[in-house]
Amino acid sequence: xxxxxxxxxxxxxLTASVRKTFPSAGRNFTLDVGFSAAAGFTILFxxxxxxxxxxxxxxxxxxxxxxxxxxxxESVLFxxxxxxxxxxxxxxxxxxxxxxxxxxxxxxxxxxxYGLTHLAxxxxxxxxAAMLHxxxxxxxxxxxxxxxxxxxxxxxxxxxxxxxxxxxxxxxEPLAALDVATKSRIIEDLRSWNQxxxxxxxxxxxxxxxxxxxxxxxxxxxxxxxxxxGSPHEVLRAPLQETVAQLAGFENxxxxxxxxxxxxxxxxxxxxxxxxxxxxxxxxxxxIRAEEGSSAxxxxxxxxxxxxxxxxxxxxxxxxxxxxxxxxERRDMIVAARVNCxxxxxxxxxxxxxxxxxxxxxxxxxxxxxxxxxxxxQH
Amino acid sequence: MSIDWQAFWLTIELAVLVSALLLCxxxxxxxxxxxxxWRWKFFVEAAVALPIVLPPTVLGFYLLVALGSQSPLGRxxxxxxxxxxxxxxxxxxxxxxxxxLPFAVQPFAAxxxxxxxxxxxxxxxxxxxxxxxxxxxxxxxSRAGIVTGAALAFAHxxxxxxxxxxxGGNIPGVTRTVSISIYDQTxxxxxxxxxxxALLLLIFSFAVLMxxxxxxxxxxxxxxxxxxxxx
Numbered sequence: 278x279x280x281x282x283x284x285x286x287x288x289x290x291l292t293a294s295v296r297k298t299f300p301s302a303g304r305n306f307t308l309d310v311g312f313s314a315a316a317g318f319t320i321l322f323x324x325x326x327x328x329x330x331x332x333x334x335x336x337x338x339x340x341x342x343x344x345x346x347x348x349x350x351e352s353v354l355f356x357x358x359x360x361x362x363x364x365x366x367x368x369x370x371x372x373x374x375x376x377x378x379x380x381x382x383x384x385x386x387x388x389x390x391y392g393l394t395h396l397a398x399x400x401x402x403x404x405x406a407a408m409l410h411x412x413x414x415x416x417x418x419x420x421x422x423x424x425x426x427x428x429x430x431x432x433x434x435x436x437x438x439x440x441x442x443x444x445x446x447x448x449x450e451p452l453a454a455l456d457v458a459t460k461s462r463i464i465e466d467l468r469s470w471n472q473x474x475x476x477x478x479x480x481x482x483x484x485x486x487x488x489x490x491x492x493x494x495x496x497x498x499x500x501x502x503x504x505x506x507g508s509p510h511e512v513l514r515a516p517l518q519e520t521v522a523q524l525a526g527f528e529n530x531x532x533x534x535x536x537x538x539x540x541x542x543x544x545x546x547x548x549x550x551x552x553x554x555x556x557x558x559x560x561x562x563x564x565i566r567a568e569e570g571s572s573a574x575x576x577x578x579x580x581x582x583x584x585x586x587x588x589x590x591x592x593x594x595x596x597x598x599x600x601x602x603x604x605x606e607r608r609d610m611i612v613a614a615r616v617n618c619x620x621x622x623x624x625x626x627x628x629x630x631x632x633x634x635x636x637x638x639x640x641x642x643x644x645x646x647x648x649x650x651x652x653x654x655q656h
Numbered sequence: 657m658s659i660d661w662q663a664f665w666l667t668i669e670l671a672v673l674v675s676a677l678l679l680c681x682x683x684x685x686x687x688x689x690x691x692x693x694w695r696w697k698f699f700v701e702a703a704v705a706l707p708i709v710l711p712p713t714v715l716g717f718y719l720l721v722a723l724g725s726q727s728p729l730g731r732x733x734x735x736x737x738x739x740x741x742x743x744x745x746x747x748x749x750x751x752x753x754x755x756x757l758p759f760a761v762q763p764f765a766a767x768x769x770x771x772x773x774x775x776x777x778x779x780x781x782x783x784x785x786x787x788x789x790x791x792x793x794x795x796x797x798s799r800a801g802i803v804t805g806a807a808l809a810f811a812h813x814x815x816x817x818x819x820x821x822x823x824g825g826n827i828p829g830v831t832r833t834v835s836i837s838i839y840d841q842t843x844x845x846x847x848x849x850x851x852x853x854a855l856l857l858l859i860f861s862f863a864v865l866m867x868x869x870x871x872x873x874x875x876x877x878x879x880x881x882x883x884x885x886x887x
Contacts, residue, residue, distance in 0.1 A: 339777050365780035372781040378774040382796045391792070392782030441782055 289350030290315045291445050291477040295335045295342045308332060308342075308501040314445075316475040318468075318491050320482060320509070323498035329481045330375075332498070333447040336479070337372045338365035349444045349477075371443030373451040375481075377434040379422040385409065385433045386418035392441040408440040412466055428459040435463070439470060446471075446478045453483070464491060488512075527576035527652065528623040533560075535567045544595070544648055547575055551620040558619030561595040562651040576652040579613065579625040583645035586634050596646040605636050612636075618644055658849045659856060662829050663837040670745070670833065671813040674752045678760040678809045681753065683802070686764030687790060705758045712755070716822025719751045723823060748824040748831050752813045760809040767801025768794055800872045807868040811861055 294311035308328040312319075321329045334340035336347055336354075344357040354363045354370075380388050389405040396404065409415040412432045417425050422433060431451055438446065452460045471478060480491060488495055488509050495512045497505040505512045531549040536559060538545045543564045548557050560575065567573055589597060600618025607613075612631045614624045622644065626636070636642070689701060707715055723741040724730045733741040741747045771794055779789040795802070817835040824831030826840065834857050841850035 366783050378778040
């Protein structure tokens with residue numbers, strides 16, 4: 278960072294450790310997390326109900342933790358130790374909600390000026406106009422939220438938060454409903470806005486693609502706890518925890534036993550066990566620290582498996598397995614085929630591949646799986 | 657036809673004053689009812705709703721006791737103004753406020769409760785205090801409920817009879833309202849005058865309600881007042 282930037286806006290890291298229990302009839306839910314987020318995007322990734330939104334609510338001050346400490350740089354927002362609880366309106370934490378919560382009775386311009394009452398009217402108008410220009414919605418300033426498109430509303434909600442110069446920005450899946458192109462344009466504009474400000478941005482998402490596209494830092498939350506943290510590559514490509522694996526899009530997860538270890542080749546042979554039947558299949562997988570005969574789990578992405586209608590030869594891939602198609606099902610623009618090859622595996626193909634190979638149930642096929650497409654994980 | 661214009665204008669004055677005061681008292685009270693998490697809140701809600709179920713004579717009787725020259729309030733008022741509170745216009749205003757309280761507060765509270773809490777959360781995260789959020793978000797978005805509450809309080813006060821009779825009596829120019837006047841004329845078998853007054857009250861009340869419903873319909877059907885989430 279340049280010294281000029283430092284003098285303007287000292288880069289403040291968000292640090293939070295939070296514990297909050299919600300009593301409920303069936304089972305108490307406890308959010309218990311500690312993390313810090315530097316300038317730039319930090320992705321909060323996890324299944325719904327895992328506590329991501331509650332965490333953002335705690336940072337914003339909308340939910341009061343049972344205990345913990347939340348600070349931005351030197352400034353403490355919440356601390357049970359010293360009984361500090363800064364009111365929401367004084368935290369300067371920008372929050373864009375999942376449903377945006379734009380004020381329906383105000384125009385986009387009035388929405389953007391809403392948080393600027395401390396300024397004189399002309400300064401307010403100038404700041405709002407500049408912000409709307411930066412987010413490319415200045416032509417919509419006189420419209421109401423219900424009169425603009427979804428993407429434009431997201432931009433308006435962003436403008437309304439960003440214009441107040443927040444010290445931290447919280448985004449709760451604000452772009453979930455948008456198409457990929459619109460989404461990535463908004464992200465780009467947000468990135469360029471944050472080039473100057475360099476504030477921490479906490480971004481909640483369910484989408485694996487967004488994690489890979491956005492993340493400098495990913496925090497995976499499940500059932501109120503942080504189960505993994507790091508770069509998207511670290512967290513998603515080599516998952517250790519099964520929850521992460523399911524989140525990361527492993528359609529195929531199998532219990533397995535290690536049959537033999539080939540230290541010299543850097544591989545192992547694992548026997549995958551079929552669910553509820555005696556069948557099994559052996560695969561060559563990457564080497565991990567495991568004893569022969571020990572149990573493991575293997576995850577394989579449905580998109581990483583090749584499918585052939587005759588036995589392929591001369592391949593580098595170590596796993597070529599014969600099987601039979603159980604079902605072929607179209608899902609949006611992909612085709613999901615379930616193949617029984619001792620265990621049942623899901624394979625994803627394009628529509629064109631399905632038609633070219635004339636895939637249908639009961640057809641005999643061969644699956645091709647590279648050693649390094651087999652991900653071993655702990656459970 | 658002889659219309660008791662004095663009673664008519666007195667009634668209008670009373671109704672306008674009561675509606676205005678009920679806006680001042682009712683809006684904060686309704687805010688508290690809509691947003692408080694106090695566990696004994698239902699106690700206050702029940703107390704506010706009491707005038708709906710009580711016979712006006714019961715309410716009027718207790719108000720008379722509370723406002724009379726023997727009561728602390730009555731004594732305090734007398735020492736302050738030199739006049740007794742009961743059987744005065746001021747006493748009538750106090751009685752009418754309590755009598756019409758639920759008709760104002762319940763529509764206010766209902767419309768406040770229906771506001772998306774996320775809007776208030778958004779307002780707070782934008783650095784705006786709860787009081788300013790009330791003025792800038794809750795009030796404009798509750799316009800229909802506020803207009804309804806104020807109009808109901810106005811109409812209810814225009815037509816009240818039992819409470820007025822109990823605490824105000826029938827003093828021309830001070831406490832004689834239209835409904836008392838109609839009762840008076842009927843008792844005196846002066847049906848033409850009673851009919852004129854009754855018709856005037858009917859037309860006036862109908863006009864007020866038409867205006868209110870007309871205004872609210874425009875607000876609700878404009879289609880612009882949705883939060884605009886993408887779903």
